[in-house]
Each structure stands twice: as C-alpha cells, then as structure tokens.
Amino acid sequence: MDAEDHGIRLLGPVELRWAGTPVPLPRRQQRLLLGVLALSPNRIVPVHRLLELLWPDRPPEGGRRQVQVLVSRLRGLLGRAGAGGEAAVLATGSGYGLRVDPLAVDAHRFGALAERARASGDDEEKAALLRQALDLWRGPALDEAATGAARDTLCVGLEEARRVVLEEHIEASLRLGRHRQVLSTLAGEVAADPVRERLVALLMLALYRSGRVAEALDAYERLRERLADDLGLDPGPEVARLRQDILCADPALDEPGPGGPARRAPLTGRSGDLEGEGMVLLGLGRMRFAQDRFAESAAAYAEALRCFERIGDRRHRAAALSGLGTVRAEAGRFEPAETALQEAAALFARLGDLAGRAHAAYMLGFLCRERGDDDAALSLLDEALATFQRIDDRRGEALLQRSIGLVHRGRGEYAAAADRSRAARRLFAGLGDAHGAGYADQALAKIHIRRGDLALAEPGLRTGLRVCSRLGDRFGRGLILRTIGELRIAQDDPSGAGRALTDALAVWDELELPLWRARTLTVLARLETGGTASAALREAAEIFLQAGSREAADLDGKPVTAADLGGNPVATALE
Known part of the structure; x- marks a missing residue:
C-alpha cells in the first residue's frame, strides 16, 4: 500500500489516513495528542509531559481526566479506521504510548530516508533519496496542532532537520551539475532564513556557475549587512573564502564535467593548504558555538589550533585558543578553559591585539566569577571593559x-x-x-x-x-x-514553575551542559519534598564538585565535599 495513503502524517497539518481513507481529527488537541505520541512511537509519554504540551500555559482542573478522554477518543478513531491490528494506544500507570511501525509515521520515514542517503556513495542515489525525504513535507511540522511553547518543544528539531536535508540535497545536486535546477529553491530558502550562511554560500555557488557573478557577490553583501544589523557579526571564513574565490574566478569552483564532479566540493580547504583548512575550521568552530553545538565547536577549534601550530601562525593560533577556551568555559570545563585562555591572552598581548586580549580577559573574568573569586573577576572584567571602550x-x-x-x-x-x-x-x-x-x-x-x-x-x-x-x-x-x-516560585505558582524548569532541564540535557542542569535542579528541588528533593540536590552537588564551580560552597551554607553527596542539603540557587 502507498505510504502516502497509509499512516500518520506530521510534516504539515496532522493527518491520520488508514487504508487510503482520511480519518477526521476535528479538535486541535486531538491532533496534538496524536502528534506527540507518534513522534515517540512504542514509548510511553508521561502524563505530566502530555499536560505540559497540551496546555502550555497552565493545565486545567481535571487535566488528567481530559487526557484520558482524548486518549479514549483516539482509540475509537483508530478502531473505526481499521488500524487496530497495526496501531494502538498503550496505557500504563505513568502515561500513554502509541504502538505503531515508526515507518508508518512520515517524520520517522523522513529520518530513515535521510540516513539511507548519507550512507550512499552515489550522488544520483543520494539526491533521489533526499528528494523523497523532502517531498514528505506538506507545510510546517504539526501545523494547526502545536502552537506556542509546544511548537518550540516539538517542532524546532524537525524543522532544523528539514533544512539540513535540503542543504545536503542541494550539495548533491551541485556536484551533479544541476545548479540551475536548484536556484529557485535556494532563493526562496535564503529569503526565509537570510542569515543561514551555508544556504547563502550554496546560492552564491549556484549563481556563479549559472554565469550570474554579480548576483552571487550581491548575495554575500546582503548576508554581511544582515549579520551586522541583526547579530553584530561578520560572515564566517567559509563564505568569505568563497566570495574571494568568486572574485578570482577560481577554476576549482567550475561545474563538474561529463566525467564526474568538480575537482573539489564547495567550501572545503585545498589539499595541503593548512592555512585555508585552519580558517575553515575556525569558522566552523564559531558557527557550531553559535548553534550551541559545544562538542562540535570545541573539536573544530582544536583542529584549527593544530593547523596553525604546524605553520607557526601565531595570530590565528591565538584566535583558535580563545575560541576553544570560550567553548570549554561555557560547557563548564573550567581548568582546560583557563589554560587555553591564558595562553591566548599572552599571545594577543605580544601581538598587540587589543580586542583579542580584551575578549580573553573577559572570559578569564567569567571563569573567576564561576569559581566564586569575585575580586579577581571584577579586576579582569574592568580591564576588558576599559579596552572595549578605548577601541569603541x-x-x-x-x-x-x-x-x-x-x-x-x-x-x-x-x-x-x-x-x-x-x-x-x-x-x-x-x-x-x-x-x-x-x-x-x-x-x-x-x-x-x-x-x-x-x-x-x-x-x-x-x-x-x-x-x-x-x-x-x-x-x-x-x-x-x-x-x-x-x-513562578516567587509568585507561589508551583505548577508553572515546574513546567518552566522541566523545559529548561530538557534544553540542558539536549546541549549536554551538566553544570546548567545542576543549577536548574537546585531550583527544582524547592518544589519537591523528601527523597525527590534529596536526589536532585545530590546530583547537583556532585556536578558542582566535579566542575569546581562556586555553588560547591553554597549548598546548605557550607562547602560541599564528597561526603556530602549522600546527605540532604538545602539549595540556595545563586545563578
């Protein structure tokens, strides 16, 4: 049976179709419930999570009962559609789940097609599979179902995955010489997301290969102006290098000939060009940091550092050290962050780079504050402030x-x-x-x-x-x-506080930032009692102790030691 006429569709308005027959879902919350369960097939979604997503502002009185009613109606809809043997709602004491083949859900079919494409070494096959994945999208994910905070929670990752797959499809198409075919798609996507540098770079390359050099350079200028106006940033080294290659009419940007792809893929450093490779990696480190992808950012900066060390480039070595130290500091890895930032500060000072030295001092002050040394922090931060004011x-x-x-x-x-x-x-x-x-x-x-x-x-x-x-x-x-x-705690709204703090914990877990998870647990513990609060505080204390953060001395008014981890301190969240 055609998958398009059978299953659950979330990549657009939420729809349920079985055996070619659409099943009406007139209520928004009914559609949202189906979407939440279908995004996690064959797994139990806790009731409290369903309440948070169905009523983001505040669950109504009797919210659990309303969830039961929605679940009962969903069971009836599946039964009337004849899906009982292939899809069923499961119930446990803690929540509900949907038993279904994940490939009957378009969002999971999308992911499976993307993975198959990435495993393929043939660009024709890759492009075809990615096109199939993109064709599953009929509009914004969970359209007319998820709104507000629920939309942020459920759909941001799906929308980002679509953009990544679109970029991968365009890259494969460019390697196949189909630059004119992708131009209209690229122009529309850049208009919708004008500061996404990878999309702009692909548009520039497609325009250049189509003989529209002036428009390719205009696309760069629009990106530069928008980044400066919206974020106070300059374009990254990758897209800046592409602009330079276009100005020089670099033959390496030429479209592939009949025998295969061009001599190099767009936006990658030339073989053996350590400076170029290092610059690309610096840009990648900055981009991944802006995307809160800290592990990838640190890896890119570390690779850039190795490139610049090999060629003796002190200025860019200092920049890589500063970036690496910044990422490590934000991720709660204080000791290696301090080592990198101190070396960067010394290099910037020898080079006479006031802005670089000021940034390193700023981050070293940040580390002192995180460790609880306020006097040292103020000294370093005041020094950095004076420099930034001096250079305007x-x-x-x-x-x-x-x-x-x-x-x-x-x-x-x-x-x-x-x-x-x-x-x-x-x-x-x-x-x-x-x-x-x-x-x-x-x-x-x-x-x-x-x-x-x-x-x-x-x-x-x-x-x-x-x-x-x-x-x-x-x-x-x-x-x-x-x-x-x-x-919300200060407003005596424990339900609202719990929702906000639980959502914050999900962010820290997604970003793999344990220190911020610990800081949120100390606040969440105020809403708990007994063993639940103790467990949260023990976990937080262990993280604080490992990181060497200032909070290690702020649980129960005394320093936290390894022996305290089995105790029951009272949190005073300071951040």
Missing part, C-alpha cells in the same frame, strides 16, 4: 556591563547590578541588537526577583524568550526558562 567596541562594552552586573548581583549589591544591566541594555538597544537586549533583560529580571519586584520581571523575560526562540538560541531559551521558573 560597543557590543564588547555591552557584554562587559552585563557580566560585571552578574558579579554585583552575586554579592547582593543589587543597585550596582541593576545599573550595569540597564547600561548593557541601552548599549544593545542602540546597536539594534534585540538578542543581546534579551540577555540584559534576563539579568535585570533576576535582580527584580531577588528584590521582590515580581511584576517588573515578567515582560522582559517573555520578550527575551520570544527572541531566543525565533533565533534558535537554545542556550538563551534554557536560561530564560530557568529564570521564569524562579519567578
């Missing part, structure tokens, strides 16, 4: 104002902390940087919560959450969700 780097100045405010907040100096956070927000706003302003608002909201000014905390957090979700900033989203959890 407004974005660097804004970042430093926010970071200095965090130190003051940790010391209970709320007036000074608020002044610094407001200064940061003014600078970000002056740059048109809504993303940075969202981080400044989060810092200010924490101060309002500490002072008991709860109504002042809410608006900035909501705005910041929307901005981070729109830009795909998972770290920022997790940070703000955690702060919303703290606000």
Whole structure:
C-alpha cells in the first residue's frame, strides 16, 4: 500500500489516513495528542509531559481526566479506521504510548530516508533519496496542532532537520551539475532564513556557475549587512573564502564535467593548504558555538589550533585558543578553559591585539566569577571593559556591563547590578541588537526577583524568550526558562514553575551542559519534598564538585565535599 495513503502524517497539518481513507481529527488537541505520541512511537509519554504540551500555559482542573478522554477518543478513531491490528494506544500507570511501525509515521520515514542517503556513495542515489525525504513535507511540522511553547518543544528539531536535508540535497545536486535546477529553491530558502550562511554560500555557488557573478557577490553583501544589523557579526571564513574565490574566478569552483564532479566540493580547504583548512575550521568552530553545538565547536577549534601550530601562525593560533577556551568555559570545563585562555591572552598581548586580549580577559573574568573569586573577576572584567571602550567596541562594552552586573548581583549589591544591566541594555538597544537586549533583560529580571519586584520581571523575560526562540538560541531559551521558573516560585505558582524548569532541564540535557542542569535542579528541588528533593540536590552537588564551580560552597551554607553527596542539603540557587 502507498505510504502516502497509509499512516500518520506530521510534516504539515496532522493527518491520520488508514487504508487510503482520511480519518477526521476535528479538535486541535486531538491532533496534538496524536502528534506527540507518534513522534515517540512504542514509548510511553508521561502524563505530566502530555499536560505540559497540551496546555502550555497552565493545565486545567481535571487535566488528567481530559487526557484520558482524548486518549479514549483516539482509540475509537483508530478502531473505526481499521488500524487496530497495526496501531494502538498503550496505557500504563505513568502515561500513554502509541504502538505503531515508526515507518508508518512520515517524520520517522523522513529520518530513515535521510540516513539511507548519507550512507550512499552515489550522488544520483543520494539526491533521489533526499528528494523523497523532502517531498514528505506538506507545510510546517504539526501545523494547526502545536502552537506556542509546544511548537518550540516539538517542532524546532524537525524543522532544523528539514533544512539540513535540503542543504545536503542541494550539495548533491551541485556536484551533479544541476545548479540551475536548484536556484529557485535556494532563493526562496535564503529569503526565509537570510542569515543561514551555508544556504547563502550554496546560492552564491549556484549563481556563479549559472554565469550570474554579480548576483552571487550581491548575495554575500546582503548576508554581511544582515549579520551586522541583526547579530553584530561578520560572515564566517567559509563564505568569505568563497566570495574571494568568486572574485578570482577560481577554476576549482567550475561545474563538474561529463566525467564526474568538480575537482573539489564547495567550501572545503585545498589539499595541503593548512592555512585555508585552519580558517575553515575556525569558522566552523564559531558557527557550531553559535548553534550551541559545544562538542562540535570545541573539536573544530582544536583542529584549527593544530593547523596553525604546524605553520607557526601565531595570530590565528591565538584566535583558535580563545575560541576553544570560550567553548570549554561555557560547557563548564573550567581548568582546560583557563589554560587555553591564558595562553591566548599572552599571545594577543605580544601581538598587540587589543580586542583579542580584551575578549580573553573577559572570559578569564567569567571563569573567576564561576569559581566564586569575585575580586579577581571584577579586576579582569574592568580591564576588558576599559579596552572595549578605548577601541569603541560597543557590543564588547555591552557584554562587559552585563557580566560585571552578574558579579554585583552575586554579592547582593543589587543597585550596582541593576545599573550595569540597564547600561548593557541601552548599549544593545542602540546597536539594534534585540538578542543581546534579551540577555540584559534576563539579568535585570533576576535582580527584580531577588528584590521582590515580581511584576517588573515578567515582560522582559517573555520578550527575551520570544527572541531566543525565533533565533534558535537554545542556550538563551534554557536560561530564560530557568529564570521564569524562579519567578513562578516567587509568585507561589508551583505548577508553572515546574513546567518552566522541566523545559529548561530538557534544553540542558539536549546541549549536554551538566553544570546548567545542576543549577536548574537546585531550583527544582524547592518544589519537591523528601527523597525527590534529596536526589536532585545530590546530583547537583556532585556536578558542582566535579566542575569546581562556586555553588560547591553554597549548598546548605557550607562547602560541599564528597561526603556530602549522600546527605540532604538545602539549595540556595545563586545563578
């Protein structure tokens, strides 16, 4: 039977079709329930998770009973469709699941086709399989079913997977010489996501191979302007190198001849060109860091570092060390981060690179704050701030104002902390940087919560959450969700706090950031009692102790040692 006429379709409006017959799903929550269960086939989804997704703002009274009613109706729909032997709703004491062949769900069929394509060594086969995968999409994932926070939770990963597969299909098509065939698709995708550098680079290459050199260069300029306006960034080395190759009419960019692919794939360094390879890896490290893919970012920076060490390039070696130290610091690996950043700072100083030295000092100050050495942190951060002001780097100045405010907040100096956070927000706003302003608002909201000014905390957090979700900033989203959890606790809303903190934990687990998981567990423990709270605090204390973070001395008002891990301390979450 044709898979298109049989199964569950989530890549667009949610649909249930069995034996060629569409099954009506008139209620949005019915469609959403089917979507949630179908995304995790043959697995139990806890009831509390279903409640969070079906009613993101606040579950109604009797929410569990309403879930039971929705499940009962879904069983009836499957039965009337004649799917009873192939699809059934399972129930346990803790939740519900959907027994079904994963390939009867278009989202899983999409993933299977993509994996088959990646395993193929033949570009014709690869392109055909990827085209089949893309053809499964009929619109936004879970359209007219998932909205708001539920959409962010369920659909962001699916939409990103579609973009990656689209890029892979276009790359295969370009290797096959089909640059004109993909131009209209590329133009539409770039219009929808104008700062996605890989898409812009593919558009530039397709335009160049089509003889439209001026348009290829215009595409780069539009990217450069948009990155500067929206994010305060420059294009990465990969796309900048492609622009240079286009200006030079590099023969390596020529389309493949009848005998096979071009001599090199687009945007890869030339064989034996360690400088070029290192520059590409630097750009990759920066891009993966912006995507919150910390392990991949660290690996790219480490490889770039090896390239620059081999050719004795001190300036780019310092940049790779600074990037590597920054990633390690954000991921909670403080000792190796400090080693890399100190070496970077020394190199930048010898090179007379004020901006590089200021960034290294900023990150070293960040490490001192994370370890609880506030005096050293303020000294380093003040040094970096003075340098950024001297070279008129407004974005660097804004970042430093926010970071200095965090130190003051940790010391209970709320007036000074608020002044610094407001200064940061003014600078970000002056740059048109809504993303940075969202981080400044989060810092200010924490101060309002500490002072008991709860109504002042809410608006900035909501705005910041929307901005981070729109830009795909998972770290920022997790940070703000955690702060919303703290606000809900202060508002005596344990249900709302639990939802926000659980969602934050999911972000930290996805990003593999145990230190931030621990910080969220200490807040979540305030909502728990007995063994559940103790278990959360023991896990958090173990992570704090391993990382050497300041919180290791802030559980139960005394330093945490290995012996404490079996105890029952009371959390005081400081971050």
